[in-house]
Amino acid sequence: MTRTPSDADLRAVLIALIRRAGGEVEISNAELYDAMLPDLGMRAGGFAVEEIADGIRLVLTDEHP
Incomplete structure (x- = not known):
């Protein structure tokens, strides 16, 4: 499942x-x-956040957020 991360999610990931x-x-x-x-730039794109059983997975994408 892909979702939009909150500011708190992004701070925790960083x-x-x-x-x-x-x-x-x-x-x-x-x-x-x-x-x-x-x-x-050379690397256009964004990222997706996917929920997994024990946390989240960050995946680079070619799509803009």
Whole structure:
């Protein structure tokens, strides 16, 4: 089942991913702008959130949110 994540969901996901990456993640301005303005970047698209038995799965998509 795909659903729209809440702000709290996204904050929790970011915390979990940053912890998984060792507690720190560096993102360049170019990567941020590419993610914010996908039509101007090389990697257009968005992501989907799918509920699974014991949590959620994040999947990159070619579709805009």
